[in-house]
Amino acid sequence: MQSGSPEAVEGRDFEVGPGVVRAARGRPYERQPDDPLYRPLRIFSLDPTVSQLEGAVAEVEVPYEPLGPGPVGALFEVDDADSVQRTHWGRADLDDSAVLLRNGIAPSVTNPLFHQQMVYAVCATVYHAFRQALGRHVSWGFEANRGEAEQRDRLRVLPHAFEGRNAFYDREAGELRFGYFQAEDDATGRTPPGGVVFTCLSHDIVAHEVTHALLDGLRAHFCRPTGPDVLGFHEGFADIVAVLRHFGHRDLVLAAIRRTEGRPEGSGLLTGIAHQFSQSRGSTQPLRTAFESMAAGCTEPKPYAKDQEPHEIGEVLVQAIFEAWTTVFNRKVEPYLPGRPSVPTRPPGQQAGAGVPGHLHPGHRLLPAGGHRPGRIPAGLDHR
Numbered sequence: 126m127q128s129g130s131p132e133a134v135e136g137r138d139f140e141v142g143p144g145v146v147r148a149a150r151g152r153p154y155e156r157q158p159d160d161p162l163y164r165p166l167r168i169f170s171l172d173p174t175v176s177q178l179e180g181a182v183a184e185v186e187v188p189y190e191p192l193g194p195g196p197v198g199a200l201f202e203v204d205d206a207d208s209v210q211r212t213h214w215g216r217a218d219l220d221d222s223a224v225l226l227r228n229g230i231a232p233s234v235t236n237p238l239f240h241q242q243m244v245y246a247v248c249a250t251v252y253h254a255f256r257q258a259l260g261r262h263v264s265w266g267f268e269a270n271r272g273e274a275e276q277r278d279r280l281r282v283l284p285h286a287f288e289g290r291n292a293f294y295d296r297e298a299g300e301l302r303f304g305y306f307q308a309e310d311d312a313t314g315r316t317p318p319g320g321v322v323f324t325c326l327s328h329d330i331v332a333h334e335v336t337h338a339l340l341d342g343l344r345a346h347f348c349r350p351t352g353p354d355v356l357g358f359h360e361g362f363a364d365i366v367a368v369l370r371h372f373g374h375r376d377l378v379l380a381a382i383r384r385t386e387g388r389p390e391g392s393g394l395l396t397g398i399a400h401q402f403s404q405s406r407g408s409t410q411p412l413r414t415a416f417e418s419m420a421a422g423c424t425e426p427k428p429y430a431k432d433q434e435p436h437e438i439g440e441v442l443v444q445a446i447f448e449a450w451t452t453v454f455n456r457k458v459e460p461y462l463p464g465r466p467s468v469p470t471r472p473p474g475q476q477a478g479a480g481v482p483g484h485l486h487p488g489h490r491l492l493p494a495g496g497h498r499p500g501r502i503p504a505g506l507d508h509r
Contacts, residue, residue, distance in 0.1 A: 162188075
């Protein structure tokens with residue numbers, strides 16, 4: 126040891142940071158040999174305003190774990206305490222044998238137990254997507270034992286946390302808090318005027334907020350607004366995840382492709398974010414969109430400006446990502462739809478795909494023009 130250097134003291138040379146402890150303690154359930162792979166649960170694919178013909182309900186495969194009433198798992202704890210009504214709306218028991226036989230609780234706007242199932246299923250599937258993409262566990266960024274007698278390693282999810290037109294990730298408390306509110310008298314679409322809107326039933330809002338929590342665990346300093354783009358990246362990244370999750374709902378994707386003649390970028394079902402939330406305020410457009418040109422009166426991508434608020438800056442990122450995605454998609458489908466024009470060209474009143482070159486007919490079998498043998502998947506094309 127050199128003269129003047131600090132003396133080595135056992136137990137004081139290094140400190141294990143709280144992030145290391147959280148990563149060690151907050152780990153997902155490790156499947157046992159006799160456990161099933163997945164727990165099928167039903168959710169709203171977007172929100173309660175989507176029709177059955179558009180794939181309103183999706184059945185998702187949630188990675189299996191034993192659950193306590195709540196539900197409470199290894200990473201998420203749903204607590205349905207309602208501070209406004211001063212009540213607790215019960216605890217969904219997804220391990221109950223009758224519930225298991227029905228693939229979970231039936232989707233319902235009025236059943237708070239389904240609300241609990243909805244937030245758990247969306248949060249668990251988004252976490253699983255992160256885990257698959259990164260090849261490792263993702264730890265939480267909040268202080269797990271802040272103000273509590275016992276160490277808490279789960280993200281707490283409150284479906285009916287408050288009355289208000291908002292939902293947010295509370296880093297200090299380690300919670301996702303979802304509000305509920307009354308729609309305006311001029312509400313549009315399938316949102317009844319004066320009806321109660323639950324943000325916990327919006328797939329996009331739940332996916333968006335849990336992504337904030339996951340990104341906080343990956344990059345804790347991104348919560349500090351050191352520049353105008355930092356919080357904008359947080360919002361944009363959360364929106365990207367929410368929109369990409371739409372493509373995992375098969376019936377929704379099929380409905381969008383049929384409606385847009387093979388152009389999913391033109392479907393608000395796939396590219397719009399938080400439809401019901403926006404309809405409740407009298408708007409006919411989604412709250413945000415992955416394609417500005419699909420919004421009313423817009424012909425150019427959303428421009429960037431430093432004085433924009435974080436959600437607007439994030440929308441610029443989202444639209445840049447999906448513009449690239451559209452380019453790749455169009456190249457992929459070109460062998461199947463030769464001569465497809467860049468914009469729809471069918472005459473007014475003519476059925477979509479009814480003999481128009483380059484258009485996708487509802488019964489189209491999606492075989493490339495080059496003549497691949499039926500039943501054979503062409504190399505380089507993703508059919509998932």
